[in-house]
Amino acid sequence: MPRKPDKRIIKAKELYKKGQKLIEIANRLGVPEGTVRSWKNRYKWDCNVAKEKRNVAKTKRGGQPGNKNATGPPGNKNAEKHGFFSKYLPEETFSIIQEIEKKGPLDILWENIQIAYAAIVRAQQIMYVKDHEDKTIEKIEEKEGNVIGEKWEVQQAWDKQATFL
Structure with missing residues (x-):
């Protein structure tokens, strides 16, 4: 028979629902952050919390701003989604393919x-x-x-x- 979560877990979940970060919850309850993270995953707290209420840090993507090498050497089309097509298809046909993708x-x-x-x-x-x-x-x-x-x-x-x- 599965055992009931103790009072610390219930309190941690309440704080999490209110939008507190895991590290804040851990400091407040005097437990390691990994423990709070483990409770969150084990008891599936995210299933009950609306995403828009959560204060989650956004992950930034891409290279460092201003890094001229982040795009690769000039003329490199490897990063393009259709680098192969742009290399072998006429420009008019390639532009039609790009328009089709918008539909x-x-x-x-x-x-x-x-x-x-x-x-x-x-x-x-x-x-x-x-x-x-x-x-x-x-x-x-x-x-x-x-x-x-x-x-x-x-x-x-x-x-x-x-x-x-």
Whole structure:
């Protein structure tokens, strides 16, 4: 049977909920900071504390300010997310890829649907079928050796539509 946390742990949790830092709690209760940290992890205090109420130091990222060597040698594109693409793709194509990254997947999907729909509507204008009686008759000349013959090709409305689709 798991034992109940003692009064110091309960008091430490209360202080933590109020936004005190672990080192402050440790000093106030007279225990090592590592002990308070261990209690925090073991009893999962962060699950019960709203993140915006916590006074947590922000970690700074990147090199030292003003360090000219932090970016690497001139012309180095290793740090770029798409260094490979920028090296081998034309500038116009690369800029399109960068613009695509700003869009969400649903936006891209919707635009693809719109493009496909527009292509279908455009193709229907090209492959226009008046009604079910619409027929196209074409005369095709065939040459087989020295003999030239005629062949007629008839395309029914349903055949036009099926070919289009």
